[in-house]
Amino acid sequence: MDLASYMMDKTRMIDQALEKALPQTQDLSANLVKAMRYSLFAGGKRLRPILCLAGAEAVGAPARAALPAALALEMIHTASLIHDDLPAMDDDDFRRGRPANHKVFGEGMAILAGVGLLMRAFGLLAESGREGQAPSSLVFQAISVIARAAGPDGMVGGQAVDLEYEGREIDEELVAFLHSHKTAALISAAVTSGAILGGGGQAQVAALAEYGGKVGLAFQIVDDILDLEGDEALLGKPVGSDEALRKATYPRAIGLEKAKEKAERFKEEAVAALVGFGPSADPLRGLAAYLLARKR
Numbered sequence: 156m157d158l159a160s161y162m163m164d165k166t167r168m169i170d171q172a173l174e175k176a177l178p179q180t181q182d183l184s185a186n187l188v189k190a191m192r193y194s195l196f197a198g199g200k201r202l203r204p205i206l207c208l209a210g211a212e213a214v215g216a217p218a219r220a221a222l223p224a225a226l227a228l229e230m231i232h233t234a235s236l237i238h239d240d241l242p243a244m245d246d247d248d249f250r251r252g253r254p255a256n257h258k259v260f261g262e263g264m265a266i267l268a269g270v271g272l273l274m275r276a277f278g279l280l281a282e283s284g285r286e287g288q289a290p291s292s293l294v295f296q297a298i299s300v301i302a303r304a305a306g307p308d309g310m311v312g313g314q315a316v317d318l319e320y321e322g323r324e325i326d327e328e329l330v331a332f333l334h335s336h337k338t339a340a341l342i343s344a345a346v347t348s349g350a351i352l353g354g355g356g357q358a359q360v361a362a363l364a365e366y367g368g369k370v371g372l373a374f375q376i377v378d379d380i381l382d383l384e385g386d387e388a389l390l391g392k393p394v395g396s397d398e399a400l401r402k403a404t405y406p407r408a409i410g411l412e413k414a415k416e417k418a419e420r421f422k423e424e425a426v427a428a429l430v431g432f433g434p435s436a437d438p439l440r441g442l443a444a445y446l447l448a449r450k451r
């Protein structure tokens with residue numbers, strides 16, 4: 156299959172729907188919407204929503220069945236990046252090749268833009284059930300999977316540990332916990348929520364959760380590696396910040412070469428989890444390889 160054109164098609168579908176989901180407003184809070192849109196349309200790779208749509212297709216549904224979850228995931232992810240860049244967190248001035256949200260709109264507005272995106276995310280997902288785009292029982296399941304993965308048992312919990320362990324001694328166990336919560340949980344929820352909205356059976360959803368968890372770990376290790384030896388121009392942000400903050404990363408815990416091997420192993424385990432699927436999961440197989448080889 157041609158993965159590049161698959162990703163391009165899906166990105167177009169996602170971008171058009173995001174545009175409608177977050178209209179321009181002319182009222183007094185127009186600046187807030189501007190701040191939300193600034194980061195949402197800053198050139199992110201749209202990996203989580205693409206994985207979500209691919210999850211629906213893997214279980215034989217059309218991609219559009221999972222579109223509300225895909226949009227919600229990109230909004231939640233973008234909110235997390237806006238907050239991650241704040242001075243109180245990683246204190247990064249650049250993101251996706253341009254000044255971080257708080258550098259343009261100020262810290263207060265950046266916090267609000269993140270919170271606004273979070274609320275909009277869950278609102279539009281809930282509305283999709285009410286408006287009959289998807290059976291409401293499936294929408295409930297998707298909401299609970301995504302909320303759990305994004306919240307204290309997932310991404311927010313991982314970020315809390317990340318914050319607390321900056322500059323401290325770490326080991327592989329700690330990094331595994333951190334990466335699976337901070338990053339892999341939401342990626343796994345992307346694939347599973349897509350499969351849920353696509354009407355997938357329990358065993359299929361479980362297999363895709365396994366795929367998503369493994370691919371999410373590989374993805375975060377590659378992120379750690381890119382921060383050490385990536386190209387700033389391609390990444391759109393300075394490299395070396397993990398080292399400067401003495402962040403808990405796989406290369407720091409087990410060394411660069413072992414981290415690379417680990418990422419490869421997680422990717423292979425992700426693909427192995429798809430053994431029960433036919434060609435409908437080919438995009439997920441291709442995406443696993445892409446996530447490992449990515450340069451940005």
Ligand code: GRG
Nearest residue numbers: 199200201202234235238239311314337338378
């Ligand atoms: C506001 C929901 C919310 C959370 C607050 C700040 C925070 C808690 C969590 C941050 C978690 C975080 C930054 C995880 C890192 C995940 C990661 C590797 C992001 C980069 O993802 P890409 O490469 O980025 O998909 P693009 O820009 O392409 O979308």
